Amino acid sequence: MNLLPVEDAITAILKRVPEPIAETVELAVAAGRVLLQPVIATHDQPPFNASAMDGYAMRAADVVDGHTLKLIGTSQAGAGFPGSVGEGEAVRIFTGAPVPAGADTVIMQEEAVADGGFVSFTVPARLGHSVRPLGNDFAKGQVLVEAGVRLAPMQLAVAAAANAATLQVAKRPCVSLLATGDELVLPGSVVGTDQIVASNSSGLRPLLIPYAETVIDHGIARDTRDELRSKLDEVFASQPDIVITTGGASVGDHDIVRDILLELGVTLDFWKINMRPGKPLMFGTRGKTLVFGLPGNPVSAMVTALVFIRPALRQWLGYPEPMLWRLPLAAPTPPNSARRHFMRAQLVHTPTGPELLPIPQTDSGHTSSLARADMLIVQPGGDPGQQAGAIVEALPLDYF
Numbered sequence: 092m093n094l095l096p097v098e099d100a101i102t103a104i105l106k107r108v109p110e111p112i113a114e115t116v117e118l119a120v121a122a123g124r125v126l127l128q129p130v131i132a133t134h135d136q137p138p139f140n141a142s143a144m145d146g147y148a149m150r151a152a153d154v155v156d157g158h159t160l161k162l163i164g165t166s167q168a169g170a171g172f173p174g175s176v177g178e179g180e181a182v183r184i185f186t187g188a189p190v191p192a193g194a195d196t197v198i199m200q201e202e203a204v205a206d207g208g209f210v211s212f213t214v215p216a217r218l219g220h221s222v223r224p225l226g227n228d229f230a231k232g233q234v235l236v237e238a239g240v241r242l243a244p245m246q247l248a249v250a251a252a253a254n255a256a257t258l259q260v261a262k263r264p265c266v267s268l269l270a271t272g273d274e275l276v277l278p279g280s281v282v283g284t285d286q287i288v289a290s291n292s293s294g295l296r297p298l299l300i301p302y303a304e305t306v307i308d309h310g311i312a313r314d315t316r317d318e319l320r321s322k323l324d325e326v327f328a329s330q331p332d333i334v335i336t337t338g339g340a341s342v343g344d345h346d347i348v349r350d351i352l353l354e355l356g357v358t359l360d361f362w363k364i365n366m367r368p369g370k371p372l373m374f375g376t377r378g379k380t381l382v383f384g385l386p387g388n389p390v391s392a393m394v395t396a397l398v399f400i401r402p403a404l405r406q407w408l409g410y411p412e413p414m415l416w417r418l419p420l421a422a423p424t425p426p427n428s429a430r431r432h433f434m435r436a437q438l439v440h441t442p443t444g445p446e447l448l449p450i451p452q453t454d455s456g457h458t459s460s461l462a463r464a465d466m467l468i469v470q471p472g473g474d475p476g477q478q479a480g481a482i483v484e485a486l487p488l489d490y491f
């Protein structure tokens with residue numbers, strides 16, 4: 092049987108992902124979005140020489156032992172001193188206030204003695220001390236946040252400082268999920284004989300939502316051609332950008348997803364990948380809609396979503412694919428078959444740094460081991476197994 096290498100499958104999927112499209116969003120709702128146009132400063136920051144302390148502004152050269160300076164006014168944040176500081180003069184100043192013309196230094200009030208309109212200092216002046224020069228933070232025209240960055244609180248704060256009320260971010264795709272299987276019942280149901288609680292959509296939705304405008308769960312379709320056809324019709328009618336089915340992807344008599352997708356006009360790019368778990372993954376398109384048929388086994392469904400759908404969503408947003416992590420093994424790995432193995436592993440902290448502890452469980456229906464994992468070790472097909480301490484590549488489960 093011809094199984095497609097993982098890289099070829101990713102390449103085929105990424106070829107179908109459209110170019111990122113920009114949309115304008117207000118700063119208040121931009122957290123977590125991927126920036127498409129850089130944030131560029133439209134002014135210098137600070138926009139004037141600003142005091143970093145509550146104290147006194149003067150010319151450093153005038154601060155001489157035993158001399159007092161004459162206080163000629165006040166500069167406070169939002170209301171600077173309008174005049175100029177001359178020889179022998181000082182201005183009372185507060186943090187964030189403009190340093191008046193003529194002054195070049197600020198001394199904080201704890202190092203000053205003010206008395207009857209005069210001030211003297213208990214320390215020598217250091218030229219420019221406690222003054223934040225104009226443009227010290229950023230200068231007009233400077234790129235403050237590059238395109239392709241996911242907006243976190245720090246980037247939003249600098250965007251606001253640059254006076255940006257809106258940002259150009261990547262439009263997110265709308266995703267639809269459909270579970271298939273006669274045996275499935277929704278979480279919280281009374282579980283009858285031969286029934287299984289559907290868990291795939293409950294894992295996929297939170298996995299995908301950080302990248303998506305919406306992830307709509309269309310529930311469960313029974314394994315009859317009529318029901319699957321009508322459910323999928325309903326899903327396609329809602330015109331999502333991405334449709335994801337789980338289950339019915341293999342070769343059994345009830346595995347009808349592929350047939351029905353083809354009937355409904357989906358052009359399949361591939362079916363079956365040289366990996367485990369996740370072999371029976373299928374992928375195609377229907378017009379502009381990308382269609383992923385994930386295997387039903389819960390570990391296979393989550394792993395294929397991580398390995399194939401997440402990169403597609405990242406590309407959709409113009410967000411670069413991160414490199415795999417390279418970490419030492421905390422315990423040996425067994426030899427692998429010809430299929431690339433995405434091996435569950437825990438990240439353990441040791442006195443010499445983080446290591447990967449393989450979880451000895453390969454069953455693609457074993458959800459509790461996946462729930463204990465932090466990473467998937469990417470074990471090449473035919474790998475003879477590695478000793479503890481060997482450096483291996485791994486894909487983190489919980490990251491953007």
Ligand SMILES: Nc1nc2c(c(=O)[nH]1)N[C@H]1C(S)=C(S)[C@@H](COP(=O)(O)OP(=O)(O)OC[C@H]3O[C@@H](n4cnc5c(N)ncnc54)[C@H](O)[C@@H]3O)O[C@H]1N2
Pocket residue numbers: 270271272274275287288289290291292337338339340341342343346368369370371385386387388389391455456
């Ligand atoms: N003769 C062969 N049999 C199988 C092959 C094969 O190559 N030849 N491949 C195996 C592999 S690998 C996988 S993976 C599975 C995939 O099967 P399906 O995609 O057809 O999935 P189902 O049969 O519908 O379900 C498999 C398993 O997962 C449970 N399931 C399904 N959906 C859900 C859900 N939403 N939540 C929780 N659990 C779910 C289902 O009850 C089954 O236990 O095929 C192998 N067989």
Ligand code: MOO
Pocket residue numbers: 366367368369370371386388390391455
């Ligand atoms: O690909 Mo299946 O997921 O190995 O069980």
